Amino acid sequence: MIKLYEQGIYLSHEHGIIPEDKSSPSMNKRDARKGTISWSILSSHNTSGNEDKLKIKFDSMTSHDLTFVGIIQTAKASGMERFPLPYVLTNCHNSLCAVGGTINSDDHIFGLSSAQKYGGIYVPPHISVIHQYMREMMAGGGKMILGSDSHTRYGALGTMAVGEGGGELVKQLLGDTWDIDYPDVVAVYLTGKPAPGVGPHDIALAIIGAVFKRGYVKNKIMEFVGPGVASMSTDFRNSIDVMTTETTCMSSIWQTDEDTRKYLQVHGREKDYVPLSAKDMAYYDGCIEVDLSCIKPMIALPFHPANVYEIDTLNANLSDILREVEIESEKISLGRAKLSLLDKIENGRLRVQQGIIAGCSGGNYVNVIEAANALKHHSCGDNIFSLSVYPSSQPVMMDLTKKGVMNDLMSAGAIIRTAFCGPCFGAGDTPMHNGLSIRHTTRNFPNREGSKPGNGQMSAVALMDARSIAATAVNGGLLTSAAELDCWGAIPEYEFNVSAYKNRVYQGFVKGVTQKPLIYGPNIKDWPEMSELMDNILLNVTSKIMDPVTTTDELIPSGETSSFRSNPLGLAEFTLSRRDPGYVGRSKAISTLEQQRVAGGDLYSLNPELETVFAQIRQLPGQENVSIQQTEIGSMVYAVKPGDGSAREQAASCQRVIGGLANIAQEYATKRYRSNVINWGMLPLQMKEMPDFEVGDFIYIPGIKSALDTDVSDITAWVIGSNGSVKPISLYMEALTPTEREIIKAGSLINYNRKQLHKDAH
Missing domain, CATH: 3.40.1060.10 (Aconitase, Domain 2)
Known part of the structure; x- marks a missing residue:
C-alpha cells in the first residue's frame, strides 16, 4: 500500500x-x-543568489483572527506603513463572540480597520475558513503563499504554501525574507x-x-x-x-x-x-x-493523526486497541479526569457520540456531497449521536443549497453550521464528558476538542473521512466503514458563485491605504517590553516535560483561551495550564526576580536560595567575580520534542512575556516552533543527554551572548541543584542565520526591528 x-x-x-543505487553513474x-x-x-x-541559502519573498500572505492582531501590532511597532503584498485577514477561528464578552468582535473590527489603513483584504466571520478562501481566490500555479496557520497548504493548485509563526509574516511586511537552507x-x-x-x-x-x-x-x-x-x-x-x-x-x-x-x-x-x-x-x-x-477507510484514534488503523482492523480488535488508548489517556490527564472507551463497545461494535465534518479538510464540496449521498433517505437517529456539517465557505454553502444537498442533510437530522474552524481547535461542538467524537478535521491532539482534564472533564477525537462518518451516522453512531455502503461517486459539477465574496470581502489591496485609524477594543494590548540578552544568564528550570512529544496545544491551549490572543499577558496566564498547571506561577516568580535585579533591588532577601547559587557560581573557573547584577535571570522549559502542531507564535511568546529565556529540547518537532522561539528572543537550546536536573534547579550559562557571535555548537553550562550540587552539562544550538543570532541578542524580533529602524534613520 x-x-x-x-x-x-x-x-x-x-x-x-x-x-x-540503480541509476547510471553518470547522473x-x-x-x-x-x-x-x-x-x-x-x-x-x-x-539571495545562493542556491543553498535561500531568502524567499512570498507572493501573498494570510492570517486568521487568532494571529493577525499580534502580527499587525508587531509590524506597526517596527515602522510598517502599509502592507507591501496582498495580505488576507480572515475571521474563522474566533468567530463565536460569547466567550470573553466583546473581545472576539473587537479583534474583527481591528482587522477591518487594519485592512483599511494598510491596504489589506478582510474576510468577515462565517464567510469562509482561511484556507478555502485562499484556494478559491488567491492560490495559483508557481506561487508561494505564507500563512500564520500551520495548515497553510495549497499545493494541489500548484502553490507552495508555508505555515509559520507570526514573526515570519512580520518580516515579509517589513520587506525582509524567509531564510532557509534549500x-x-x-x-x-x-x-x-x-x-x-x-x-x-x-x-x-x-x-x-x-x-x-x-x-x-x-x-x-x-x-x-x-x-x-x-x-x-x-x-x-x-x-x-x-x-x-x-x-x-x-x-x-x-x-x-x-x-x-x-x-x-x-x-x-x-x-x-x-x-x-x-x-x-x-x-x-x-x-x-x-x-x-x-488504501481502505481509515481512522486515527486519539491522540494524534498518526495513531492510524484501518477501520476494519479496529473493529476486529476493539478491546485490545481501545485499551491502549485508555492507558494513553491516563497519562495525558495526569489522573485528573478519566476517559473510558471499552464501555462503548456494543455487540462487537464501537458506539461514538458525535460526528463532525468541517473546515479546510472536511468541509470541501466533494466531501459534503458524498456525505449527503450516504444520508439521503436515512436518519442520524434520535439517540445520543449527533452530526454537524460545516461547509468550508459561503460559496460552497450556496451551491450545496442550490442543489438541495443541505435539505437532504438536514432531513437526515444533521445540523448545518457556517464556515468556522472551531471544531478543529476546541472552540465549537465540544462533545460530552467521556464522549468520543469522529471528525473529518485536521487534528485530534489531547484537549483539542475542548475538554478540560483539570476540571475533571475529558473527551476525545478520532479522525475519519466524511464518507465513513456519514456511514456511521446512517447506523446511528455505530462505527462503520464507508466500504459497507454502495452510494459513492455521484458528484455533480461544482458551480462557484463569487457574489458572497464580492459583496462582503473588503478588497483593500486594490483600494489602497486610507487615513482611517486603527480601532482598538479594550482587550487589545501592546506587547510588553522585553530586554536584550545579557552575556551571562541564569535559567530556572520552571517546567520539565518528559513526554515523547509536546504539542503547541499543550504549550498554550487552544479553544476558548484563544479569545485572549490579542492580550499577551492575559493569554500568558494559560501557558501550559493543561499540562503543568504550576508553570505560570513559577515563571512569574522568576520574572519578578529579574525585574528586581534590573531595578537594583535586594534579590537575596526575595529569594535566599540565590545567595547560595551565586556562591556556587563564583567557584566555577573564570567566574570568580561574577555578580548577580551581571547575570540575567529567566525561566526555562525543558521538553523532549516540543512544538508539534500549530504555527501559533503564542506557544513561544507566552513563555517570553512572563520571563522565559530559553527552551531546552532533545529536538524541536517543527521548524516553525523553533522559529517562534527565536523570534521571541529565547534561546533554542538542545542537549543530547537525558536531563539530569529537576524543576526548581538553576542552570548557569556564562558567555552566551559572545557564543552567538562565534560558535553555538558546544556550549558549557552548569546545573546548580537545589541540594547545592554543581554539574556541567553540554548544550548546543543548531544552525542559526546571522539575522536569527541578532534577534536573540536583541531580546525579540520587535527589539531587533526597532534597532534596525533606528539604524536606518541615522
Whole structure:
C-alpha cells in the first residue's frame, strides 16, 4: 500500500521510480535536483543568489483572527506603513463572540480597520475558513503563499504554501525574507485509483501513519507526482494536501493537470493555471510510493493523526486497541479526569457520540456531497449521536443549497453550521464528558476538542473521512466503514458563485491605504517590553516535560483561551495550564526576580536560595567575580520534542512575556516552533543527554551572548541543584542565520526591528 524508500530516487517519465543505487553513474545529482517542481518554484522566489541559502519573498500572505492582531501590532511597532503584498485577514477561528464578552468582535473590527489603513483584504466571520478562501481566490500555479496557520497548504493548485509563526509574516511586511537552507524534497509517487468510499482523509491518514514516527519528511517538501494524481479531482486533492502538515513536512506541491485548470476556471481564475510537472530523471531525496487502490477507510484514534488503523482492523480488535488508548489517556490527564472507551463497545461494535465534518479538510464540496449521498433517505437517529456539517465557505454553502444537498442533510437530522474552524481547535461542538467524537478535521491532539482534564472533564477525537462518518451516522453512531455502503461517486459539477465574496470581502489591496485609524477594543494590548540578552544568564528550570512529544496545544491551549490572543499577558496566564498547571506561577516568580535585579533591588532577601547559587557560581573557573547584577535571570522549559502542531507564535511568546529565556529540547518537532522561539528572543537550546536536573534547579550559562557571535555548537553550562550540587552539562544550538543570532541578542524580533529602524534613520 505504502512503501518508503531508504535512499534517494530518480523519477523517469518512462520507467517511474529508479532508486539511486540503480541509476547510471553518470547522473549528476545536483543538477537532477533542479528537475523537481519544488526547485522551479523556490528558485523563482529566492532573492539571495545562493542556491543553498535561500531568502524567499512570498507572493501573498494570510492570517486568521487568532494571529493577525499580534502580527499587525508587531509590524506597526517596527515602522510598517502599509502592507507591501496582498495580505488576507480572515475571521474563522474566533468567530463565536460569547466567550470573553466583546473581545472576539473587537479583534474583527481591528482587522477591518487594519485592512483599511494598510491596504489589506478582510474576510468577515462565517464567510469562509482561511484556507478555502485562499484556494478559491488567491492560490495559483508557481506561487508561494505564507500563512500564520500551520495548515497553510495549497499545493494541489500548484502553490507552495508555508505555515509559520507570526514573526515570519512580520518580516515579509517589513520587506525582509524567509531564510532557509534549500530543503530536501521527497516524492509522493501515486499510482492506482481510490476505491469507492475511500476519501481524501483515508489517503492522508495512511500517509501520516507511515511517515510521522520516522520523521521521514520532517522539514522537507512533499512533492505529489505520478499517474495516480489524475484519478482524483482537485477538490479531493485539496483535502489530502492540507493534511500534509501532520507529517511535519515544511510544505507540499503537486503536479498540475487539466483538472487543476478546470478548478481555477470554475473560480474565474484560469489565468492562474500553470502546468507543473517534474522533468525527466528529476532527483528526490526520498520517495513515498502509494498505491491508492490498496488504501481502505481509515481512522486515527486519539491522540494524534498518526495513531492510524484501518477501520476494519479496529473493529476486529476493539478491546485490545481501545485499551491502549485508555492507558494513553491516563497519562495525558495526569489522573485528573478519566476517559473510558471499552464501555462503548456494543455487540462487537464501537458506539461514538458525535460526528463532525468541517473546515479546510472536511468541509470541501466533494466531501459534503458524498456525505449527503450516504444520508439521503436515512436518519442520524434520535439517540445520543449527533452530526454537524460545516461547509468550508459561503460559496460552497450556496451551491450545496442550490442543489438541495443541505435539505437532504438536514432531513437526515444533521445540523448545518457556517464556515468556522472551531471544531478543529476546541472552540465549537465540544462533545460530552467521556464522549468520543469522529471528525473529518485536521487534528485530534489531547484537549483539542475542548475538554478540560483539570476540571475533571475529558473527551476525545478520532479522525475519519466524511464518507465513513456519514456511514456511521446512517447506523446511528455505530462505527462503520464507508466500504459497507454502495452510494459513492455521484458528484455533480461544482458551480462557484463569487457574489458572497464580492459583496462582503473588503478588497483593500486594490483600494489602497486610507487615513482611517486603527480601532482598538479594550482587550487589545501592546506587547510588553522585553530586554536584550545579557552575556551571562541564569535559567530556572520552571517546567520539565518528559513526554515523547509536546504539542503547541499543550504549550498554550487552544479553544476558548484563544479569545485572549490579542492580550499577551492575559493569554500568558494559560501557558501550559493543561499540562503543568504550576508553570505560570513559577515563571512569574522568576520574572519578578529579574525585574528586581534590573531595578537594583535586594534579590537575596526575595529569594535566599540565590545567595547560595551565586556562591556556587563564583567557584566555577573564570567566574570568580561574577555578580548577580551581571547575570540575567529567566525561566526555562525543558521538553523532549516540543512544538508539534500549530504555527501559533503564542506557544513561544507566552513563555517570553512572563520571563522565559530559553527552551531546552532533545529536538524541536517543527521548524516553525523553533522559529517562534527565536523570534521571541529565547534561546533554542538542545542537549543530547537525558536531563539530569529537576524543576526548581538553576542552570548557569556564562558567555552566551559572545557564543552567538562565534560558535553555538558546544556550549558549557552548569546545573546548580537545589541540594547545592554543581554539574556541567553540554548544550548546543543548531544552525542559526546571522539575522536569527541578532534577534536573540536583541531580546525579540520587535527589539531587533526597532534597532534596525533606528539604524536606518541615522
